Amino acid sequence: MAGFTVHLDENAGPASTHALVIGVGAYTHLQGGASPTAHPGAVGMRQLTSPPLSARRFATWMIDKYHDAGRPLGSLALLLGEEVPGPFVHPRTGAEHAVAAATIDNIVAAVLEWKDRGDHDQARLVFYFCGHGVSLGFDTSLLASDMFADLNSPMNGALHFEGLKRGLNSCRAGQQVFFVDACRAGSDALGRTVGGASLGRVPVDGNEMFRPEGFVPREHAVLYATLHGEETFGRAGEASLFTSALLQSVDGAASENTEGHVWRVTTGTLTHAIGHFMKEPAFAGTLTNAAVPVNSESFDFVFHELPGDPIVPVYIGCLPQTDNALAEFVCRHPGQDDRRRPPPAAGDEPDLTEWSLFLPFGQYEVEAVLGPGDVRRDGLDARPPLFTSDWPGRERRTRRQAAPCARRGAR
Numbered sequence: 001m002a003g004f005t006v007h008l009d010e011n012a013g014p015a016s017t018h019a020l021v022i023g024v025g026a027y028t029h030l031q032g033g034a035s036p037t038a039h040p041g042a043v044g045m046r047q048l049t050s051p052p053l054s055a056r057r058f059a060t061w062m063i064d065k066y067h068d069a070g071r072p073l074g075s076l077a078l079l080l081g082e083e084v085p086g087p088f089v090h091p092r093t094g095a096e097h098a099v100a101a102a103t104i105d106n107i108v109a110a111v112l113e114w115k116d117r118g119d120h121d122q123a124r125l126v127f128y129f130c131g132h133g134v135s136l137g138f139d140t141s142l143l144a145s146d147m148f149a150d151l152n153s154p155m156n157g158a159l160h161f162e163g164l165k166r167g168l169n170s171c172r173a174g175q176q177v178f179f180v181d182a183c184r185a186g187s188d189a190l191g192r193t194v195g196g197a198s199l200g201r202v203p204v205d206g207n208e209m210f211r212p213e214g215f216v217p218r219e220h221a222v223l224y225a226t227l228h229g230e231e232t233f234g235r236a237g238e239a240s241l242f243t244s245a246l247l248q249s250v251d252g253a254a255s256e257n258t259e260g261h262v263w264r265v266t267t268g269t270l271t272h273a274i275g276h277f278m279k280e281p282a283f284a285g286t287l288t289n290a291a292v293p294v295n296s297e298s299f300d301f302v303f304h305e306l307p308g309d310p311i312v313p314v315y316i317g318c319l320p321q322t323d324n325a326l327a328e329f330v331c332r333h334p335g336q337d338d339r340r341r342p343p344p345a346a347g348d349e350p351d352l353t354e355w356s357l358f359l360p361f362g363q364y365e366v367e368a369v370l371g372p373g374d375v376r377r378d379g380l381d382a383r384p385p386l387f388t389s390d391w392p393g394r395e396r397r398t399r400r401q402a403a404p405c406a407r408r409g410a411r
Contacts, residue, residue: 004100004113007090008076009075015071018114018118020110020125022055022142024048025052026083027045027048027147028149029148030045033047052081054240055130063076068124078099079101079106079110104144104158107201112203115171119173122174129142132183134190140180142180154194156201159201160200162199163202165208168220169206169208172216174216174218175301181240219301223271223274253384267300309361312358314358323368325350326371333359341355362382
């Protein structure tokens with residue numbers, strides 16, 4: 001395949017989607033790397049394990065499940081910074097593809113190839129980055145695997161994200177989506193040593209305020225993992241919290257069927273769904289509320305169409321919460337095996353959390369069994385994005401969720 005691509009549809013027309021996916025966890029010149037630097041701007045930065053896994057998972061989803069009949073996937077380029085580099089296995093063909101290192105020179109070259117492939121009015125560009133990022137002023141810089149190779153000008157090892165986004169206004173692609181799963185915290189050490197004169201490499205020049213004459217208007221959406229000035233949170237040896245929430249959302253949690261029977265995910269519903277997941281203790285655990293996604297200045301347009309019915313996140317629990325540690329939870333649907341969460345065994349730590357499960361769209365019966373005389377039952381309509389709960393014998397409770405999620409509070 002050409003350049004940095006691990007997926008290329010030779011028959012793709014102008015109306016196609018082109019993705020660039022970058023995940024950087026192994027940094028040559030940061031603490032723990034092969035050649036750590038003594039540069040004061042690198043203080044506090046370390047190796048990461050989550051970004052390469054996150055990027056691989058997102059790339060696999062794009063190739064295997066992403067669907068937009070109007071803009072099918074035409075290409076996907078992948079660059080990784082891994083401690084132990086390995087091939088990417090194409091999820092449809094099983095073919096192994098060598099993956100280019102996420103050095104700054106490779107990233108710049110990959111951006112230019114990606115921009116050229118998507119330089120059509122009907123095209124959609126998708127950009128994904130997971131790794132170290134820093135905010136200098138109000139701008140975000142994304143760090144390549146060889147950051148600090150140039151000690152005289154360390155930011156030559158970074159991609160200036162705002163500069164990239166502005167520059168791509170000179171690309172004809174009418175829709176552009178950016179996922180930035182990186183810290184946006186200010187680095188005092190880096191700021192003191194490099195100042196703000198250079199914020200990183202800018203592969204493409206452009207003016208965000210003025211679209212070139214003859215181009216279709218640009219619709220773009222930017223989804224950040226964190227607020228400006230805050231840190232993002234990875235999970236060692238796992239995909240990041242943001243990327244996990246993103247992938248659960250596109251499986252159905254962010255979908256709606258406002259037209260016909262097709263379930264669609266828009267950039268707006270995606271933002272709300274990711275936000276819900278990252279605030280949900282049953283999903284985020286100890287990282288609950290640690291990061292908040294931001295979708296500033298973004299347009300709302302369809303990003304993905306589900307091939308069938310959605311998978312809906314459902315949280316079943318008891319009130320008071322202490323009853324969760326006593327209950328056996330059961331979920332039933334005709335023609336399917338019962339789903340169960342047994343109570344903790346004797347000697348186990350009490351589990352006060354709600355029962356988290358993902359259900360195909362449909363109607364279910366749920367119950368919480370706390371003892372022979374205390375069985376709490378009700379029906380559950382697993383459907384995004386609104387759920388109404390009504391337990392027998394208790395007041396009716398209607399709750400609109402921040403994201404498509406069904407929540408059951410057993411009373």
